[in-house]
Structure formats: structure tokens, C-alpha cells
Amino acid sequence: xxxxxxxxxxxxxxxxxxxxxxxxxxxxxxxxxxxxxxxxxxxxxxxxxxxxxxxxxxxxxxxxxxxxxxxxxxxxxxxxxxxxxxxxxxxxxxxxxxxxxxxxxxxxxxxxx
Numbered sequence: 001x002x003x004x005x006x007x008x009x010x011x012x013x014x015x016x017x018x019x020x021x022x023x024x025x026x027x028x029x030x031x032x033x034x035x036x037x038x039x040x041x042x043x044x045x046x047x048x049x050x051x052x053x054x055x056x057x058x059x060x061x062x063x064x065x066x067x068x069x070x071x072x073x074x075x076x077x078x079x080x081x082x083x084x085x086x087x088x089x090x091x092x093x094x095x096x097x098x099x100x101x102x103x104x105x106x107x108x109x110x111x112x113x
Contacts, residue, residue, distance in 0.1 A: 050102040060105060083109045
């Protein structure tokens with residue numbers, strides 16, 4: 001192999017690596033947002049979260065049209081309860097300007113006063 005053959009092999013390699021870095025820079029700078037896409041994406045909103053112990057939380061989460069009460073710790077997430085009537089809860093939660101107290105929301109959905 002001559003020096004010219006080595007240069008001919010290295011130039012395409014350098015161009016491809018440069019193009020890959022260019023694409024990576026473009027993606028980091030401008031980002032790609034998949035929020036508007038509905039291809040298998042799920043709308044997840046955390047409505048409220050309350051710490052019960054260090055690194056242990058109870059959270060009310062809206063997943064599509066379901067309302068879930070989750071127990072969250074360092075190593076696991078457990079479904080505590082799936083609430084029955086999320087439409088009423090969502091309307092009362094979204095219409096109130098101030099955030100609803102987590103305890104009041106939980107008592108309302110469990111049936112306590």
C-alpha cells in the first residue's frame with residue numbers, strides 16, 4: 001500500500017465521523033420533540049405528591065383518562081388504588097385556581113369526609 005492509498009481510505013472515514021458529530025450537534029442544539037405525536041405515546045400528569053417518609057411518597061397521577069394513586073419509593077412504584085370517577089375529580093381539580101390539598105383529595109376519593 002502506498003501513502004496515497006492510505007489517504008484515500010482515511011478521507012471517507014473522517015468525513016463520515018464528521019457528519020455523525022454534525023448530526024449529534026444538531027440534535028442537541030435543536031432537540032426533537034415527540035410531544036405532539038400520538039404514536040403510542042401516553043399522556044402522564046402528576047396531579048399531586050405527598051412525602052410520607054424520607055424517600056417515600058404517595059402520588060396521584062393521571063394517565064390518559066385514568067386516575068391512579070401510587071406509592072413511590074427508592075426502588076419501587078406500587079399501585080395503591082385506581083380511582084373510579086376521574087371526570088369529577090379532574091373538573092374540580094382543574095377549575096380551582098389554588099392547588100387542592102393532597103389529603104383532602106385522597107379523603108374525597110376514598111369516601112371519607
